[in-house]
Amino acid sequence: MTIVELRQYTLHPGARDTLIELFEREFVTGQEAVGITVGGRFRDLDDPDRFVWLRSFPDMAERARALRAFYYGPVWLAHRDAANATMLDSDDVLLLRGPGFVAPDGGGPAVATICHPLDTAAFADHFEQRLRPELAAGTLPLAVHRTEHAENTFPALPVRTGEDVLVWFTTGDAAPLPDLSAHLKSAPQQLLLSPVTRRRHDGPVSGG
Secondary structure, eight states, X not given: OEEEEEEEEEEOTTOHHHHHHHIIIIIHHHHHTTTOEEEEEEEETTOTTEEEEEXXXXXXXXXXXXXXXXXXXXXXXXXXXXXXXXXXXXXXXXXXXXXXXXXXXTOOXXXXXXXXXXXXXXXXXXXXXXXXXXXXXXXXXXXXEEEOOSOOSOTTXXXXXXXXXXXXXXXXXXXXXXXXXXXXXXXXXXXXXXXXEESSTTSOXXXX
């Protein structure tokens, strides 16, 4: 299991493809060069102004080192103004522990399900014993994550605090969930996501 950031950016209207083109051209390889594992990148199909992506690190100390290297390094400094010009909010970030997630090629849309359990340990047990088998009848959960409560080691980038979540990713359209009201503080949030794909290294970016 690794440290994973699930990042949801709210963008200026019409700016999403501008950010995605810049992100794919500069920020994927730029982050990988300093040791960051860049996971899935997605268009939110329910919100034309939201960009969702993941990145991961072996541990919190390596997260601090890698983020310092990237955000004080040449790639971000050269392109940060262009990137920031597309964004209204980039602080919706969940710090998680899990395997990370990249949608399989040709898998169509992906779904991120975010739950706030009343008792996280009990709900995780319920998920493994009851919910995962039910979901497996339709679309198998590919990656399950829980909140990482360690102190933010790079406070220049805020993360959401004071909440405990269980997040899982599936592929295919969002399937109806069973009634989980006895286990959760609020209704689950489901993000229907279209993976960002590359036709070639220097070619156009298209929706998955």
